[in-house]
Amino acid sequence: MDKIKTENTETEILNAAKEIFQLKGMAGARMQEIADKAKINKALLHYYYRSKQLLFEAVFKSAFTLLAPQLNKVLNDDSDLFEKIRRFTENYVSFVIKHPYLPNFVIQELNKNPEFVVKLRSEKNFPSIDKFKLQISDAIKQGVIKPIEAEQLFINIISLNIFPFIGEPLLMALVNVDKESYNKILQHRKTEVAEFIINSIKI
Amino acid sequence: MDKIKTENTETEILNAAKEIFQLKGMAGARMQEIADKAKINKALLHYYYRSKQLLFEAVFKSAFTLLAPQLNKVLNDDSDLFEKIRRFTENYVSFVIKHPYLPNFVIQELNKNPEFVVKLRSEKNFPSIDKFKLQISDAIKQGVIKPIEAEQLFINIISLNIFPFIGEPLLMALVNVDKESYNKILQHRKTEVAEFIINSIKI
DNA sequence: AAATTTGTTAACCAAATAGTTAAACCGTAT
């Protein structure tokens, strides 16, 4: 059946495009390079995706679709707050190892295209902070954690987990270690970060 | 004296280049756009800076020269640890308001050009973590803070301060607030972040 | 004030790059 072959080529292109776009960004990516990586003629890119812009949007959407569930692990999950922070921190490292350039790619392109946010927000499955806010105010009421705004806590959790990857080259230089040692530091963070956060908020 | 005029044109170009490069990155920036912003002919860019690459490097160097002292406020400063954390957090927001795209620019271009790190490291005034390490181990010995690796604490401080700006469009969408409210959140962080960190490590 | 050096511009060039076209290919149904 030709459908199988079509799907193969199409996903082949998408996979190649993911690699190139995530590594070099929209502006730095070259259609020819994507075609080469997918081992097809450049015209095929346009046959399947019409334009660079549309191919890029397909990649971006796919990237965000992968990232959203990670964020939802903090925002929408019924488990106990501390347990949740521990699990998210633990999981996030593994996620980034599987998709090293993805979070940075999403953040960068959002910075360069703030109007994308509008599109994303309108789609279903866009993570919402509402549940998390309730959980935090409950935990405060029950005397489990010190008073803190849910927004601030959320930003702290995300910052502590995402930035060490985005800022890797800078942090590696500042901390003055090589790639191997830096990876060890990141591995340590799997547990360290959660304890750092919990230490700060628990009563 | 023509020197004055030359300096004006040269810095005019550099300022325009800073704006464009920091906003769009090396790959996304256009020499013509820089020339337009500097209100000069495109050939003048090459007269003063030879190539896009060299102009970019001048901008990058200048950006890092501005960023380094900020980092040194955490790493090399004799003041009391808690006071230092409080002051850095307070100052950093003001710094980023003055140079909104600078930290992200530096980090992005380092990600795309990891070999830049080598050049930066070899220059004097590159921030070193040594003093900070001593300060932390002293504080632990003296029972002021709980045991923590200096590297981890440093990464935490930097992450909590820098990421909220780099991830602004994403965080704004996730936290579900408009620009104005997000700015208020950032202003709150001037004090909140320091207390969050100190809470976590103090005994 | 003539000559020389420095600063600036318009016009141009070559390479890179996104996108198009028309023909070839290839499996499937007639």
Added chain:
DNA sequence: ATACGGTTTAACTATTTGGTTAACAAATTT
């Protein structure tokens, strides 16, 4: 076999873009 559909390619086009050139302008030196 052959006509037909979707798939793939080589060759091409138009535009963008970094960079150059040669002439002009303005200041500096002699």
